[in-house]
Amino acid sequence: MQKRLGRQTVALERPPVILSHAAVGGKQEGDGPLADYFDHLCGDSFFGEKTWEKAESAMQKQALSSALEKASLSPEELDYILAGDLLNQCIGTSFGLRDFGIPFYGLYGACSTMGESLALASLLIAGGFAQKAGAMTSSHFCTAERQYRMPVPYGSQRTPTAQWTATASGCLILGSEGRGPKVTAVTCGKIVDKGVTDPNNMGAAMAPAAYDTLSAHFLASGTGPRDYDLVITGDLGVLGHEIVSDLFAQDGVDMTQNYQDCGMLLYDIQKQDMHAGASGCGCAASVLCGYLLRQMEAGHLKKILFAPTGALLSPTSSFQGESIPSICHAVVIEK
Amino acid sequence: MQKRLGRQTVALERPPVILSHAAVGGKQEGDGPLADYFDHLCGDSFFGEKTWEKAESAMQKQALSSALEKASLSPEELDYILAGDLLNQCIGTSFGLRDFGIPFYGLYGACSTMGESLALASLLIAGGFAQKAGAMTSSHFCTAERQYRMPVPYGSQRTPTAQWTATASGCLILGSEGRGPKVTAVTCGKIVDKGVTDPNNMGAAMAPAAYDTLSAHFLASGTGPRDYDLVITGDLGVLGHEIVSDLFAQDGVDMTQNYQDCGMLLYDIQKQDMHAGASGCGCAASVLCGYLLRQMEAGHLKKILFAPTGALLSPTSSFQGESIPSICHAVVIEK
Numbered sequence: 001m002q003k004r005l006g007r008q009t010v011a012l013e014r015p016p017v018i019l020s021h022a023a024v025g026g027k028q029e030g031d032g033p034l035a036d037y038f039d040h041l042c043g044d045s046f047f048g049e050k051t052w053e054k055a056e057s058a059m060q061k062q063a064l065s066s067a068l069e070k071a072s073l074s075p076e077e078l079d080y081i082l083a084g085d086l087l088n089q090c091i092g093t094s095f096g097l098r099d100f101g102i103p104f105y106g107l108y109g110a111c112s113t114m115g116e117s118l119a120l121a122s123l124l125i126a127g128g129f130a131q132k133a134g135a136m137t138s139s140h141f142c143t144a145e146r147q148y149r150m151p152v153p154y155g156s157q158r159t160p161t162a163q164w165t166a167t168a169s170g171c172l173i174l175g176s177e178g179r180g181p182k183v184t185a186v187t188c189g190k191i192v193d194k195g196v197t198d199p200n201n202m203g204a205a206m207a208p209a210a211y212d213t214l215s216a217h218f219l220a221s222g223t224g225p226r227d228y229d230l231v232i233t234g235d236l237g238v239l240g241h242e243i244v245s246d247l248f249a250q251d252g253v254d255m256t257q258n259y260q261d262c263g264m265l266l267y268d269i270q271k272q273d274m275h276a277g278a279s280g281c282g283c284a285a286s287v288l289c290g291y292l293l294r295q296m297e298a299g300h301l302k303k304i305l306f307a308p309t310g311a312l313l314s315p316t317s318s319f320q321g322e323s324i325p326s327i328c329h330a331v332v333i334e335k
Numbered sequence: 336m337q338k339r340l341g342r343q344t345v346a347l348e349r350p351p352v353i354l355s356h357a358a359v360g361g362k363q364e365g366d367g368p369l370a371d372y373f374d375h376l377c378g379d380s381f382f383g384e385k386t387w388e389k390a391e392s393a394m395q396k397q398a399l400s401s402a403l404e405k406a407s408l409s410p411e412e413l414d415y416i417l418a419g420d421l422l423n424q425c426i427g428t429s430f431g432l433r434d435f436g437i438p439f440y441g442l443y444g445a446c447s448t449m450g451e452s453l454a455l456a457s458l459l460i461a462g463g464f465a466q467k468a469g470a471m472t473s474s475h476f477c478t479a480e481r482q483y484r485m486p487v488p489y490g491s492q493r494t495p496t497a498q499w500t501a502t503a504s505g506c507l508i509l510g511s512e513g514r515g516p517k518v519t520a521v522t523c524g525k526i527v528d529k530g531v532t533d534p535n536n537m538g539a540a541m542a543p544a545a546y547d548t549l550s551a552h553f554l555a556s557g558t559g560p561r562d563y564d565l566v567i568t569g570d571l572g573v574l575g576h577e578i579v580s581d582l583f584a585q586d587g588v589d590m591t592q593n594y595q596d597c598g599m600l601l602y603d604i605q606k607q608d609m610h611a612g613a614s615g616c617g618c619a620a621s622v623l624c625g626y627l628l629r630q631m632e633a634g635h636l637k638k639i640l641f642a643p644t645g646a647l648l649s650p651t652s653s654f655q656g657e658s659i660p661s662i663c664h665a666v667v668i669e670k
Contacts (some may be wrong), residue, residue, distance in 0.1 A: 089423070095657065095660065098526050191436075314426045317426045
């Protein structure tokens with residue numbers, strides 16, 4: 001029924017269709033090169049709410065509402081939604097989804113969440129358990145800064161390897177039938193921890209997980225980077241992207257032609273002073289649900305391997321001297 | 336292929352089998368009435384580690400190792416594991432699983448996580464995406480107290496409605512074939528929030544979610560409480576259990592015969608001074624993976640409806656004046 005390609009990869013013989021997608025962003029995202037691909041941009045970091053946490057929920061509400069509207073669906077027509085975010089106890093998601101009444105499986109995959117939610121939603125549909133399912137995530141610069149680092153008004157200096165958490169949300173709706181790009185394969189990642197302990201260098205911590213999952217995917221599916229118009233990792237940023245390229249070069253695999261990273265695309269890194277690039281669940285989510293899927297619909301991309309990566313640490317684990325376990329989930333999307 | 340019963344419920348026509356299960360607990364759990372059903376009990380709240388967070392990971396390692404051993408499986412033979420916990424960024428799980436190398440989907444469902452992980456692992460197997468999958472969760476009194484309430488040494492007084500977070504972990508291994516109790520149906524919950532704002536009264540906050548999911552399950556499956564040897568919610572405690580019973584009584588549904596709550600079983604509530612009972616992901620997980628599944632194997636229970644409930648709040652959301660969104664996922668287990 002399903003074509004299992006080894007332990008981690010499944011090829012979906014009745015691939016789910018991406019019926020609609022929506023991306024929401026903040027001020028920095030609106031100043032970046034992908035601004036035109038967002039459905040909504042808001043210059044107010046509070047999105048009309050009283051706190052940044054509520055603003056993050058407001059972004060999710062807006063992303064989901066837009067995706068539903070674009071697919072001409074009511075919330076009642078969605079069988080499931082799979083979503084999560086970076087906040088403690090994922091409150092961006094639980095408060096964002098509270099009023100929709102959609103059966104909900106909550107996820108925590110750090111910045112890999114868009115890959116995880118898209119993978120599991122695809123499997124639920126391909127398995128015959130749902131006809132329509134949503135996948136969503138978000139992040140917010142101000143909620144992430146005060147939770148993971150320092151209060152924003154403190155104005156602490158950032159290291160050169162640091163990334164900028166995107167203020168953004170992405171949502172897409174999958175269906176068992178319809179028109180749109182299709183999810184044709186899914187590779188589930190394993191936790192990889194190579195001992196990196198610097199929470200200001202997430203790219204280095206997460207790159208080995210991206211390498212691990214992409215390698216597993218290539219091996220299981222008998223493909224290589226040239227079989228895709230684009231191989232795109234989540235928010236590894238400039239440094240992580242270089243490490244992944246180097247790791248593959250050691251295997252004799254050339255990633256120089258068509259490998260990109262969402263964290264390098266969302267901002268004009270030099271002009272916007274973004275150091276190593278963008279990060280946060282909302283980065284990969286909004287790059288996929290804005291730029292990438294629109295490029296596919298326009299025919300500029302026909303087959304992509306989308307592989308967001310997440311760092312599964314917390315401030316507590318770093319304070320306790322722990323290294324940074326990471327994970328990467330990969331999904332093949334074809335037009 | 337699959338029998339979808341309405342929007343939230345799926346009957347599994349090729350039901351996955353629970354091949355093995357293991358429960359790990361701490362001192363209070365060892366002093367309680369279910370002590371004999373644990374595989375491992377440890378009187379040291381640190382479980383030999385330097386911090387309580389690392390202790391929680393150690394519990395997960397032990398639960399998974401025991402479940403694998405009891406099923407005569409190596410970690411390499413597990414296609415997936417689905418797991419999560421209550422800690423910020425779910426570090427109990429990510430550090431617990433780090434060394435196993437098992438493809439991993441991380442979940443956040445608060446205290447509903449054992450239901451969510453069991454549901455999704457069952458769907459992955461029933462859908463043909465895996466042959467063997469694990470479901471696991473944990474909680475620890477000391478990590479939860481300092482994260483959600485006050486540092487343990489502060490010795491703050493607890494309200495009568497408060498529950499005691501279990502120091503426990505439960506893990507089970509599902510297979511597409513084999514001998515053991517089977518997961519025959521799954522009902523995915525929706526977020527329900529009736530406006531309760533008191534984080535020391537989780538039972539009242541979560542009871543409407545349990546009522547919502549159980550009602551949806553009964554309606555979709557054409558069953559009632561009498562069709563099960565036991566209907567058992569997660570950690571609602573004494574007060575939440577009473578509210579669920581009352582809500583069903585208003586519908587003319589009698590829950591007085593065979594309805595229990597894991598939070599009322601784990602401790603001797605009077606003797607151990609547990610106020611409203613037990614809570615935490617580890618409560619429902621260890622009651623299922625210790626007591627309940629052993630009762631099924633011994634033939635004392637033939638068909639149960641296991642429905643753990645989770646409160647999707649954080650300290651931040653409570654400080655910002657928010658009410659408590661809750662969710663409940665239900666799973667039918669039959670011998």
